Amino acid sequence: MGLLSRKATCNSHGQDSSYFLGWQEYERNPYDEVENPQGIIQMGLAENQLSFDLLESWLAKNPDAASFRRDGQSIFKELALFQDYHGLPAFKNALVDFMSEIRGNKVKFDPSHVVLTAGATSANETLMFCLAEQGDAFLLPTPYYPGFDRDLKWRTGVEIVPIQCTSSNRFQITAAALEEAYQEAQRKNLRVKGVLVTNPSNPLGTTMTRDELDLLVNFITDKEIHLISDEIYSGTVFSSPAFVSIMEVLKDRNLGKTEVWERVHIVYSLSKDLGLPGFRVGAIYSNDPIVVAAATKMSSFGLVSSQTQYLLSAMLSDKKFTKEYIAKNHKRLQKQRSKLVAGLGKAGIGCLESNAGLFCWVDMRHLLSSDTFEAEMELWKRIVYDVKLNISPGSSCHCSEPGWFRVCFANMPEDTLKLAMQRLKSFVGSIAVNDRSHQELKNSRRKFRTKWVFRLSFQSFHDREQDER
C-alpha cells in the first residue's frame, strides 16, 4: 500500500477532540420537535438562526440579485467566468462598508487591503502560511475555539502556545500571562511570530476591553511580532460595552503608517454575523501590502464562489437593509441570551457576564464531583447522554480551569431553548437528591460506554498534557 503523508496519518486535524465527538452523538440522535422530541438538543453549534426572515424578505424584494441578473440583464456568463482572486470589486466595497458600520463607523477600511477566502477557516490558515514557518508559534489566549488547532497548525506546521487566562479576572488577558506564554515558547525553543486573539471572544462571548487591546499593542510592539484579531463575531455585540476594534485602538494611538500598523491583521467572515456559514465567505484584512499580495495569491486555493459574491454585494450595498438588520439582529440576540441566562439561573447555574457572541460561558464548577478535568468529562457525558444537550466542555477549548461549558443559544427557536432549560433544571434538581444513586448510575453506565467514549476522556487529558509540557 502506498504510504500517505504524515499530515494524512496523524490526528492534528483535531477531530478526535470531544468538541467534534459531541456533534457526532447529536447526529446519531438529533432533537426534532415532532419527529424526535426526546433527541439531543444541539447547543454546541455557534450558528445564528435568529434573523433569517430578514434575509429572506430582502431576497423577495430583490429578485435580480437572486437570479444572476443586474438591472434586468443576465450576468450569468460574467459571473460563471469570474475567477479573479482580487475578488468582485462591488463585493469588497460593500464588505468594507459593512465592517465599518458594525464598528459604528469609527474606522474605515480600504477594499484594496481585503483578501477574500473560503470562510474564516481558510483565512486563518492562509495567514499562518504567510506569517510563520513550520515550527514557529503563535500565542493564543485560553479558552479558544477548538477549530484553531486544525486551522492554524495542521497543514502549516505552526505551533500554538496558550496564554493562560483565568476566571479570577473574568478571563481577561494580563501582561503577566502574555509574558509567561512568551517565555514558555522560548523554553520549548519555539520562535514566536505573533499573537492571535478572537474579539469578541469565542467561547467567552465578551468583547476585549480597551486596556487589553492596549496591552496587546504594547506587547507586539515590544516583541516585534504580529497580531491577528479574529473579529468574526464583531456584528454580534448586542449590549454594552460597545465593540472596540483593534483598528480603532491603533488609530486612536496615532499608530497609522508605523511598523506595528503593518503587523496587525484582521480576520472576518459572514458566517456568524449574517448566519451564512454555508456560503463560505471569509476575509483577511491587512495593512501590510506584502501580506495582502501573498494572501491574495494563496486565496486561489479557496476563492469565494462568484455567485455568492454577487448576491452578497447586492445585499450589503443596501444600506437601509444593513442598518435594519444589524439593529434587529442585536435585539434578538440579546433577548435570546437573556432567556438562556434566566433559564440557567433557575437551575442554579451562573455564567460569565457577556455582551456578544452566540453562546454563553457557563459555570458548572459547583456541579463537578471534583475540581478535575476528568470530573468535567463525566459531567459532560451525563449532559450529552442523560440530559440530552450537546454543549461544549471547556477542556475542548483548552480552558485552564475545569467546570466551564460553552452553551449556544442562537441556533434554535425560543421553545427549544425553553425545553433545554427545563431539562437542565430537572437534571440539577435530581443531582442534589440522588447523589448516592448517581454513583451507582455511573457504574452501570460504564458497561454501556463504547471504547471511543473512554478514549474521549483520556484524549482530552492527553491533548492537554501536550500543551502543558
Next chain:
Amino acid sequence: MAAMSKIATGNGHGENSPYFDGWKAYETDPFHPIDRPDGVIQMGLAENQLCFDFIKKWLIKHPEASVCTAQGVNRFKEMALFQDYHGMPEFRRAVAKFMGKVRGDRVKFDPDRIVMSGGATGAHETVAFCLADPGEAFLVPTPYYPGFDRDLKWRTGVELVPVHCESSNNFKITRDALEAAYVKAQEANLRVKGLLITNPSNPLGTILDRDTLKNVVGFINEKNIHLIGDEIYAATVFMEPEFVSISEIIEEDDVECNRDLIHIVYSLSKDMGFPGFRVGIVYSYNDAVVSCARKMSSFGLVSSQTQHLIASMLSDDDFVDDFIAESKNLLFKRHKYFTRSLSQVGIGSLKSNAGLFIWMDLRKLLREKTFEAEMELWRVIINEVKLNVSPGSSFHCHEPGWFRVCFANMDDNTMAVALSRIRTFMLKNNEAMVPPRKLCRLSSLKLSLSRRMDDLMSPSILSPHSPLPQSPLVRARN
C-alpha cells in the same frame, strides 16, 4: 520588523512565469470590438465560453435552482447553514452521475468518494498534502499546466520532476521517459510519491491511448507510487478517438492495480465553463485519502448556494445529455474552423481531439532553436500581432517553438479578428514571396471577406510545412 514566511516572500506562487506576463499585457490593453479594436486578444485563457446560451435557457426554465428566488427560497435557510464538509448528498450524486455520463456511462462513480475542494487548484494542493511530505516528489510529464508549480509545490514543499516527452512521437508518455525521470529523482535524493497525468492533456489537447494508460498504471504499481489523474477536460473530447479514463482502465481484466494508489482530480471549470463557481472535486479510490481530503476540504468548501445550483442542473438528465452533445459539437466546429484557417497560412499544430486550445507549432518561425528565440517570437506575437498566447517554455516543454493557443473563450467575431491578424502576420513574414501590389489590397480587406474565404476553401489544404504559403486572399480575388 517581524518577517513574513519564506513561502509568502518567495517565488513559489509561480506568477513570475511568462505564462502570466501575457495576461498582464492583455490586462493593460484588452481587445474590445468597439472600444479597443486594436487591443490584445486573449488566447492564453483556457475557458469554455461556447455553451452559455444553452445553459441560460435552462436557468430561465428553472428558477428553483437558485435558493434566492421566490421558487427556491424555501430552501434558503437550510443552504445558508449547510457547511458539512461531506457536501450535499444531492450535489455529490449529481456530480458522480455527470462524471459517469461524460465517460459514456462506461463506469460508475460513487457519490461517497466525491470530496469538495476550492476548484481543481484546491484539489491538487489537497491531494499533494495527503500523499506527500515536504521534500518528496511527484513526476509530471511535460509539457504541463504552469499552475501545477504553484498548486502542488508552493505551500506543500513537494517537488516536481519532469517526465520529458518529445514531438518526435507526438509527446507520447513512454515507459523509458517515466523510468528516466524516476532515476533522475532518485539521483537528486528525492523520494517519488506519485505520478500526475492530465488526461485529456493541457496543453496538448490530446488524450492518452489505452496502451499508454496501461503502461502508466503498470509503472506506478511496480514502483508502488500514486497515480493522480487530472481529468478536468474530460467532457471537452470533441471527436474520435474516444476518451478513456483511468477509472475505466483499472476495471479492465488484464490490468493489475492497487486501487489505493488511484486518485482523480476534477472540476466543472472547463467542462461546463464555470471557473467562477469554484467547484473542485477530489475522487479517490483510497478510503484514507477520501477521509483526509474531506477534512482538508474545510479550507475550500464549495458554497452551498453553488452546490444547490449544480445539484439541480446536473440532476436533470435530459439537460446533461443535451449539454454534453452540444458542447462537443460547438467545440468541434470551432476547433475545425480554427485549425483549418491556420493551416491555410502555413501554421500547423499537434493533431488534437480535446481541450480548449491547440498546441501550435511555430518552430519554423524561430530565429534559432532556442528558448531565447521562442521568447523573442512570443514578444512579437504579444506586442505586434496583439494576441496573448502561451509560450511552450512556460509549460516546461523540452523543445522550443511550441505555443498553446486557446480558441473556446471568445465569440465568432473575435475569432475572426484573431485569425486575420495571424494571416497578416504570416503574410508579412513571407513578404518577399508576395508581390507588393497585392499587399495593399490585403490591408483593406474586411472581416466578412476573410470569413467568406474560408467557405471558398479548396480541398487541397496547404501543407503546414510549405515554405511558400499561397495567400488565400490572392486566390479569392481570382
